Amino acid sequence: MSGTGAGTAPRPLPGGGRPAGPGGGPAGAGGGPAGPGGGPARLPAAGQRARGGGPPWMGAGMPTEKAMNFGPSARRLIGRLRPQRRQLLAVIALAVVSVTFSVVGPKILGRATDIIFAGVIGKRMPAGSTLQQAVDAARAHGNPHLADLLAHLKVVPGVGIDFTHLGQVLLLAMGLYLAASLLGWLQGYLLNGVVQRTILKLRADVEDKLNRLPLPYFDRQPRGELLSRVTNDIDNIAQSLQQTLSQLLTSLLTVVGVLVMMMVISPLLAVIALLAIPLSMVVTKRIAKRSQKQFIAQWTHTGALNGQIEEAFTGHELVKVFGRRRDVEEAFAAKNDELFEASFGAQFVSGIIMPAMMFIGNLSYVAIAVVGGLRVASGAMSLGDVQAFIQYSRQFTQPLTQVASMANLLQSGVASAERVFDLLDAPEQTPDPATPARIADAHGRVEFEHVSFRYSPDKPLIEDLSLVAEPGHTVAIVGPTGAGKTTLVNLIMRFYELDAGRITLDGVDITDLRRDDLRGRIGMVLQDTWLFGGTIRDNIAYGDPTASSDEILAAAKAAFVDRFVRSLPDGYDTVIDAEGGNVSAGEKQLITIARAFLSNPSLLILDEATSSVDTRTEVLVQRAMAALRSDRTSFVIAHRLSTIRDADLILVMESGRIVEQGTHDELLAAGGAYHRLYHAQFAQPVADADPVASALGRGM
Template sequence: MSEERRQVSGGGRGFGRGAGPGMGMPVQKAKDFKGTLNRLIGYLKPRKYQLFAVFITAILSTVFSIVSPKIMGNATTKLFEGMMMKMKGVPGAHIDFEYILQILLLLGGLYIFSALFSYIQQYIMAGVAQKTVYELRKQVDDKLSRLPLSFFDSRAHGEILSRVVNDVDNISSTLQQSLTQFITSIVTFIGVIVMMLTISPVMTLVVILTLPLSLIVTKAIASRSQAYFVGQQKALGELNGHVEEMYTGHKIIKAFGHEDKSVAVFNDINERLYNSGWRAQFISGIIMPLMSFISNIGYVLICVIGGVLVTKNSIAIGDIQAFIQYARQFSQPITQLANIANIIQSTVASAERVFELLDEQEEIPEAVDARELRSPKGEVCFQNVTFGYKEDAILINDMNIHVKQGQMIAIVGPTGAGKTTLINLLMRFYEINDGKITIDGVDITRLKRGNLHSLFGMVLQDTWLFNGTIRDNIAYGRENATEEEIVQAAKAAHADHFIRTLPDGYETILNEEASNISQGQKQLLTIARAILADPAILILDEATSSVDTRTEAYIQKAMNELMKGRTSFVIAHRLSTIRDADIILVMNNGNVVEQGSHEELMAEGGFYADLYNSQFMMKTPKRVV
C-alpha cells in the first residue's frame, strides 16, 4: 500500500483528549479558506430569517443564564445582611425570606426561559442544517450522475465516497452544533466581561490579566505536542492500511507463510503509534492542569481583593459570589472558540473537497433534439474513429468497422490492445476525438443516453451483484419481470440448478460482495440477468472466464441461442470460444490490424494465427535418459 493511501486510511478529524477538544491537534486546512467559506455561507442565505431567529434565541438564552449569578448574589447579600444584623443585636433584625423567595422564583423563571430559548434555537438550527445538507447531498448525487466515466476511472472509489459521505457529514455536524456554540460563546464572553465590570473593574482587570498567561502556556505546549500528533496520525494511517491489507489478503499470507513478517510490521507500526500517542496525549494533557493553576491564582487574587473591598463596604458579599462564578465562566467560551476555530477550519476544508467535486467537468450534455430508437435493429458502424485518453497520446486512429444486424463480432488481441476501450466508446462512456459511431444509421451523440444504454446488455469479466436476493439480482435486468421469466433466464444461463441447491433457493440473500457464492456462480447470475434483459445488442467481456470448462460449454450454447438475431460483441482471450464468430476483429496497439472469419484469418497466417496457435501449441518435454 502506498504512503498516500495509508495517510487517507487513517485520516479524519480528531482531538487530543488531555487538552480538551482542538488542543494541539493538527487540523486539515483549506487552500482557499475565504472563498470556500463565502461559498458555504451562500448555501445558508436562503434561510437567513431562520438564522436570524437562531441568533436572537441564542442571545436571549445566553443572556438569561449570564444574569442569573448576579441575581443570585442579591439573595446571598440579603441573607448575609440579615444574619449580620441579628448577630449585632439590631432591634427587629430578621432575614427577609420573602425577598429571597422572590429572587429564587425569578431565577427559576430565568432558567426556564433560558432552556426554552435554547430548545427553540436547537430546533430551528436542526432544520436549517439538515435542509442545507440535504440540498448539498442532492447536488452531489446529481453531479455524480453527470460525471463521465473517466472521472471514476481516474480516482479511488474510497476518495469519492469520503467526499460524499465523510465530508458532507462533517459540514452537517458543524452547522448543527458549532454554529450555535460559536454564537453563544461570543455572547457569553462579552456578557461575562460586562457583568464583571458592573461589579468591580479592579477585579475584572485581574481576571483579564490571567488571560495572556493562559494563552502563552497553551501555545507553548500545543506547539510541542503538534509534532507528536502529526506522528500519531501518520502511524495511525499506516496501521489502518496495514490491517486492511493483512485481513483482505489473509489467505495469501497464510499460504505463503508470512504471518511472522506481518506481525513484525504490525508491532513496529504499533510501537511508533504508542510512542507518538502517549507523548502527544501527555504533553497536551498538561495544558488543563496548568490553566487550572493559573485560574486558581486569579481566583485567590479575586478572593483577597474582594475580601478587602467587602471590609471597606465597597462591594456586597453577594457580588463577590457572583464575580467568582463569572471568573469561572470566563475561560470557558475562550476554550470553546479555540475549539470551534479548529472545527471550522476542518469544515471549510471538507466543504472545499465537496465543491471541487461539484466543479468537476461534466460529460457532454445530450443534444437538444436527442432521439430515441424505439425498434433497434443493431447495425453498428465506426467511421474514421480516433480516440485517446489523453490528447497527446492517441490510442485508436482512424478506425472503420461495419457490423450488420445479427452478426457476432469477436474482438481479440493482447492485453492493452484497446478491446474494452472499443466497447466504452460504443456505449459513449468516453467521447471520441474524431469521426463518429452510428447505430442503425443514427449518430450515438444524437441519441438520449438512457435510450442508448438500454440498447445494450452487458456481461463483464468483473461481476457486479448487489445486496439482495438472487431473484432480485436477476430481475435487475428487466423491470416488472415475472417469476417465470426469471426462472427461464436462470435455466438458459445454467444457473437454475445451483440456485435450487441453496438453502433458500431464489430467496437466498447475497451479501455486499456476494462472497457467499463462488465466482463462477456470480458470473452465471450476471449472464442470467443479461438474458432476461433481452437487449438488441449484447456485449460479452470475457463472460465465461470465471467458470469451469464444462459450464463454459453450457453457457456457450445458451449464448449462441441468445445471440441469434442480435448483434453481439464478444471480447475473448480464449480464442476457442469465438471460432463461430461472423467477424473477428484483431486489435493491437489500439488499431484493428486484421478482420475476417476464423478460417480466413488462420489462412492468412498473420497476427491472429500466431495468437491462436500460441494457445494450443505445447512443447514436447525432453525425455530424461
C-alpha cells in the same frame, strides 16, 4: 450514471492495457458496483505504502499534506446551513433568551447575598437606632472602613434577615435558571435537526456528484480513500457541527452578556477580566496553528489506511495463497504508525489549549478576588456585587475556555470538510445534450469513424480506427494484453470521451444521446462478476426492475441458471452476500448472463463472459446467446479463440490498431497475426508436452 444496460465499464490502467476490473457507470450484468472500485485488489509489495510506492497513479487522488485554507473552507461549510436559516434564527433567538436568563441569575443571587449580609449586620446593631448613627459611631471608634461598608448597606438596626424578601429573590433566580435550561434544551433540539438535515443534504450531494464524475476520476482514486471521504469525513463533519455550533453560539452570547453585566457592576474589575482575552487569543492562535497541519495529516493517513485495509480484505484469499500475510501486516503497521503519530500530535497539541486557558482564567480570577475584596472593604462595592462579579468572571472565562477546547474539533471538522469539498469540486463529465437525439428503429448497427483515443496525452492507444458492425453480426475482438480490446467497448458505452472521430449507433452519434438512453440499449457481461447482497431473483431482476416473475424465470432458463437454482433449498429466494461467496464463480457468471438476457438489449458486449463456466455449460450458453443475438450486434472479447470461431467478423488488435479482420478461416489462411495467436494457443501446449512425455518415457 445509470441505465437499464446490463453492465459497467472495466477500469483501464493508465496508458492502456487490460483493465483491472469493473467500476463506475451503471451497474448491470457482470458489471461492477455503481461507484468507485471494483476489480481484483492491488496487493502492496513488502513494506510498500499506499503513497510513495507502487505505480504512480495509486496516490494520484490522495490529498497533499499542505496547510489547509481554513477560512474559506469554514465559511463554505457554514454556508451549507443557509437552507435551514429559519430554524437557525429560532435557535439564535432561543439562545439569546436562554443566555440572558443565565446571565441575569448571578446578579439576582448577589442581591440575595446582600439581604443575608444586611440581616446579619442589622441583627447585631441596637434596635431603635438609625443607620447614620451606626456609621457615625464606627467613625468615632476609628473604624472608617466599617463605616464606609455600613453606609452602602440597606441595614435596619435590630432587624435580622428578611426571609420573605430573600425567598422571593431566590424563587426568581430559580425560575430564571429553570427557564434558561428549558430554552437551552429546545435550542439543542432544533439545532440537532438543522445539523442532521444539513449532513443529509451533503451526503445526497456527494452521492449525486459521484454519479456525475467521469470514470477516469475513479481510475485515479484508491477506493478506500474515496470511501473514507464519503463516510468517515462526512461523519466527522456532522460530529464537529453538532458539538461546536451549539457551544460556540452559547459561548459567544455568554461572553457578550457577561461583559455587559461586568461593565454595569464595576468597570475597573471588567478591565482586569478583559486583560485575559488578548493573552488567551495569542495562546490559542499559536497552538491551533501548530495543530492544523497535524489534523490534515491525520485524516490523510486515515484515508490511506482505509484504502490499504480495503485492498487487503478484498484480496485476503490471494494474500494467503501467495504467503504475503506478513508483508500486508508490515505495510499495515507502517501506515498505522504514521496515523498514530499524526493523531497523537494533533490531539496532544490541540489538547494543550484548554489547560493553558484555565491557567489564564485562574490568574484573572485571583486578581478579581483581591481587587474586589479591597473595594468591598472600602465601601465602593457591595458584597453581593463582588460575589456576582466573581461568578461572572468564571462565566466569562468558561466560554472562552470552551471555544478554545473546541479548536481541535473545528480544525478536524474543517479539515474533513475540505476533503469532501475537493470531491464536490472535481471536474464532472460533460453533460447530456439539452435536446437529445432519439433512435427510432433500434437494430444495433455500430460504426467507428476515424476514432482516436488515449488515456494519457503522451501515450497513444487507439489512432484513426474505423469499423462497422452490422445488426445481427457477432464481432469478436482478439489480441494480446494491452492491445485496447476492452477500451474499444468502453468507448461504445461512453465511459470515456473520444479524442477524435465519432461512434454512431443506428446512425446516431452516441454523443447526441443521453447516457442513460445509450446504456439502456446495451447489455454488458464482464469477466469480473458483481452481485449485490440479496436474493438470486433480485440479482437477475437488476437487468430490468419492471420484469415479471415469468420473464425472470425465462431469462434464468436461457442462461441455465435454473439448472443449479433448483437444487438450492430456497431456490430463487436464496440470499447471497455482496461477494457472492455462497455460489461458485461459474454460477455467479451465469446469474450475470441471465441479468443481461432480461435486459433485452439491442447491443451485447461480452468481455470473456464465459471464462468462469465449464466447457459443457459454455457450449450451452453460446447456443442460447446465438438466439439472443438475433437482429442484435454483439461484441465479444475473447482470449480463448475456440469460442469465437463462428463469429461473423474477427478483429485482431495490436497497440490500439486493427491489424487484421475477417472470418476465422480467412484469417488462418492469411497466416498473419491471428494465425500466430491461434497456433501459439493450441500448438504450444502440444510442444510443451513433448519434452515431458520424453522425460516420463526415460523415467520408465
